[in-house]
Amino acid sequence: MRNLLYAIAVGLVGAALLHIVIILSLPSFTGRDAYTRVQSFGETNRFFPLANTSDTLAPINDDPAMKTAVCTFSVENGPIRLFAAGDVPFWSLVVYDGASNEVFSMNDRTSVSGALDTLVATPIQLIGIRKAVPQELEQSILVEMRGEEGYAVLRTFVPTRSRQEAATAFLADASCEAFTAD
Structure with missing residues (x-):
């Protein structure tokens, strides 16, 4: 028994x-994990704003007080630079790897000058950059990413309707581009 x-x-x-x-x-x-859904936007190295409603499997922005944009990227061929500046009351950035694990996060309070200026690279790429930091990266935050693919989520706070235009412009002007040293 x-x-x-x-x-x-x-x-x-x-x-x-x-x-x-x-x-x-x-x-x-x-195929409905976050990374696959973000990839459904199609184009890499570009921030795409999220809609407040969706008829597809694409991710949506479910908080009316926040505006959100996402960018998929690959650091296989070189680092990616994330940059945004504007007059918004608050912004935050989260970088995820291809398995949707958080790699790095920050907000305007932890940035160097209030602007987003981050370089995402593999450990080997960062070694080369740190040997001789280019002048344009002196104020940048360097982020080490073990995998080669990932995505970034940039959010900004919209406390009132009068801030809507500034938040939209902030996300529209945000860049997620391959970095090439001049």
């Missing part, structure tokens, strides 16, 4: 663990 109860308990625990693993891995098998 004791062996039967033990076998049932082990079976239930095993089944519960199996179900948890399946549920957590389901997005990567269905």
Whole structure:
């Protein structure tokens, strides 16, 4: 009898663990994970604003007090520079790898001059850059990314309608481009 109860308990625990693993891995098998959805915008190295509603699988901006833009990128052929400046009350940036793991995050309070100026690169690329930092990167924040593909999410706060235009311009002028040293 004791062996039967033990076998049932082990079976239930095993089944519960199996179900948890399946549920957590389901997005990567269905193509509906965050990275795949962000890639659906098509073009890399460009910030795309998110709509407040969506009829597709594309990500949406679900907070009316925030405006959001995303950019997919690859650092395989060189670093990516993320830059944005403007008169907004608050902005934040999060960089994710291809598995949607957070690599780096910051906001306007932790930036050097209140503007977004970040370089995302592989460890090997950063070694070369740190040996002789180009003048245009002296105030930039250097971010090490172990994988080659990822995406960045840039958000800005829109407390009132009068700030809507500035927030839209901030995201429209944001750049997510390959960096080439001059």
